[in-house]
Amino acid sequence: MFTTDIESYRLSRRGFLNAAALGAASIAVSACATVGQRQPVEPPPPAYVEPPLLDYATMYAPVSDGGFDLPGIPYEKIDEQFLRxxxxxxxxxxxxxxxVDTVGHHLYLVRPGGQAIRYGVGLGRAGFEWSGDAVVQWKQKWPKWTPPEEMIARQPELAKYSADNGGMPGGLKNPLGARALYLFQGNQDTLYRLHGSPEWNSIGKSVSSGCVRLINQDIIDLYDRTPSKTPVIVSAGVGQQMVATPNRKAIPIDSGVPEGSILLGPVRAITDQVF
Structure with missing residues (x-):
């Protein structure tokens, strides 16, 4: 009888332990199932980081483009703030x-993540300032240049490049350089351009007649990064809009988009301000 009681106790204790183990396992499985049913927490997207640019020696090296051989730029002679x-x-x-910051002589291409690609620019000298909001409505590689009548009146030697004479073909000496971005307000050609220039030593200065000029290697880079209908804002210092006045009327560098050119399509006017 005593032995039987001991065996019964052992069996009861074993059953209790087994039941407890099974209960713990069940709770664990239940917990896993509960955790498994939770929606996974998505990590926040990484902040956008602009891919690094090449070194200056590479960016401003000689370039063969469109049948023309652009010379290298002596970037060591340019204030570093005006390099890309x-x-x-x-x-x-x-x-x-x-x-375009006309005070700092910088052009910013705004990028995601609070960044911008900055280029140095040359701008119109005193009396030829320009300002406003526009849209890139036409782009051209090695564009033809047709000086406007106002410019020919000041520089009669340019008459041979008038619209009637067919303009100046694209090339290394063309004032519009390797690329030109044509600025419109609504469907109206403003006659102002973002363009290249063979005169790298004019970057950071106000010496041209009313347009924004970049180093040829920089305008090629900007051209490739600029899709159709890109908005353009010209300001006297970042965040400060310039106001054109009758006494400070800009004279454009170009007489207009060539007849028959295929534009990028109609765009709405960003502002009523006229260049």
């Missing part, structure tokens, strides 16, 4: 916007 670089965006504009 990635900077924190000071404009507050939407990514994809081009902002």
């Amino acid at each position: 670089q990635i900077v924190p965006d000071p404009t507050g504009q939407q990514p994809g916007t081009i902002v």
Whole structure:
């Protein structure tokens, strides 16, 4: 009888332990199932980081393009602030916007993630300033140049390149350089351009007649990054809009988009301000 009681106790204790183990296992499985049913927490997307640019020696090296051989740029002779670089965006504009700072002589292409690609530019000298909002409505590689009548009146030697005479073909000495971005307001050609220039030593200065000029290697880079209908804002210092006045009327560098050119399509006017 005593032995039987001991065996019964052992069996009861074993059953209790087994039941407890099974219960713990059941709770664990239940917990796993509960955890498994939770929605996975998505990590926040990484902040956009603009891919690094090449070194200056590579960016400003000689380029063969469109049948022309662009010479290398002596970048060591240019103030570094006017060389192409990635900077924190000071404009507050939407990514994809081009902002020209006429005080700092910089052009910003706004990128995502609070960054911008900054280029040095040359601008119109005193009396030839221009400003406003526009849209890139036409783009051209090695564009033909047709000086406007106002410019020919000041420089009669340019008459041979008038629209009646067919303009100046694209080339290394063409004032519009390797590329030109044509600025429109609504469907109206403003006659102003973002363009290249063979005169690299004019970058950072105000010496041209009313347009924004870049180093040829830089305008090629900007051209490739600029899709159709890119908005352009020209300001006297980032965040400050210039106001054109009758006494400070800009004279454009170009007489107009060539007749028969295929534009990028109609766009709405961004502003009523006229260049």
